[in-house]
Amino acid sequence: MLDMMSFAATLLPAAALTFPDVSPALVSIDLGFLGLGTFHLRWYALGYMAGIALAWWYASAMIRRPRLFGGTSPLTKDQLDDIMFWIIxxxxxxxxxxxxxxxMVPYQFDVIAANPLTIFKIWDGGMAFHGGILGVTIALILFARRRKVSLLSIGDIAGVVAPIGIGLVRLANFVNAELYGRHTDAPIGMVFPEGYVRGSTPPAYNWDTGEWAYTGFETARHPSQLYESVLEGWLPLIVGSILIWRFGALKRPGLIAGLFLLTYATGRTIVENFRLPDSFVEGLPDWITMGQLLSIPMWIGGIWLVWNALKSKPATSS
Structure with missing residues (x-):
């Protein structure tokens, strides 16, 4: 009878790729002399910061070209600067x-009940993309009403720049060895260091030693973070950019925003078949995951926006 170590070894195909030995932190600075411990500048945080900076740059390039919108840009530079703050x-x-x-409320309420302040501990991990989309949508609605600007047009701008941050953050997920995929015997399978902490496939990185902690029970898995980076980030960015710069898609307000929702929902639905489901999510049918379930409103909203944009006449320069 095989012991557990031998059994684990049988799950590793000969062609499995080894996870690159990259620290989740780009820079670690010892601030012990200030009583602050060690400061880690993490790739995950850099993904967000670079995504926001590049999104601002790309949005600035678009609003400087009124012809893209049919003659009038929906935002001034000052308005763009203001809206970026609220988007963050x-x-x-x-x-x-x-x-x-x-x-957490449906599956980890005991954690909240034991310590309600856990809700605010963002540094411990736990960010939902679908929640981020909802938060940005609310921010855009409030901004559009207050500044009297076109909600659909600023939604289009957000729809083409958002994939930049998504693509970068998914790459950071890969570096963190988190949100990895299901077992596979395919040559693209990768052996990730796997942790024991309850949650959605957390990294097994020891910040004290600066080393990954392989348990010896790892198996080759789909590098689903890379799949998501392409299907949820770079592909929507490329498609949206071609439609804007080559076919004038911004002249139909709401079209790019709707296509972004549809392309993200499509990519997420596909990748969920390769991504390892969160271990604590229970009670869902086998044929659907939480990520696919939360993408349903994006399908509905995306179809409505695209249909509404295509049935209207495109804006033209006066």
Whole structure:
């Protein structure tokens, strides 16, 4: 009878790839002399920061070209700067409280009951993309009403720049060895260091030693973070950009925003078949995952926006 170590070894195909030995932190600075311990500048945080900076740059390039919108840009530079702040707030609050609402309240309420402040501990991990989308949507609605600008047009801008951050953050998920995929015997299978902490496939990185802690029970898995980076980030970015710069899609307000919702929902639905489901999510049918379930409103909203944009006449320069 095989022991557990031997059994684990049988799950590793000969062609399995080894996870690259990359620290989740780009830079670690010892601030012990200030009584602050060690500061880690993590790739995950850099993914968000770079995504926001590049999104601002790309949005600025678009609003400087009124012809893309049919003659008048929906935002001034000052308005763009203001809305970026509220988008950041929407991402952080929406992402965190979405995670609490979608995952912690139904499945980890005991954790909240034991320590309600856990809700605010964003540094311990736990951000839901669908919650972030909801937070950004609320921020855009409030901004559009207050500044009297076109909600659909600023939604289009957000729809083409958001995939930049998504693509980068998914790459950071890969570096963190988190949100990895199901077992596979395919040559693309990768052996990730796997942790024991309850949650959605957390990294097994020891910050004290600066080393990954392989348990000896790892198996080759789909690098689903890379699949998500392509299907949820870079592909929507490329498709949206071609439609904008080559076919004038921004002249139909709501079209790019709707296509972003549809392309993300499609990519997420596909990748969920390869991504390892969260271990604590229970009670769902075998044919659907939480990520696919939360993508249903994106399908509905995306179809409505695209249909509404295509039935209207495109804006033209006066």
């Amino acid at each position: 707030v929407g991402i952080i609050l929406g992402g965190r409280f979405g995670y609490v609402l979608f995952y």
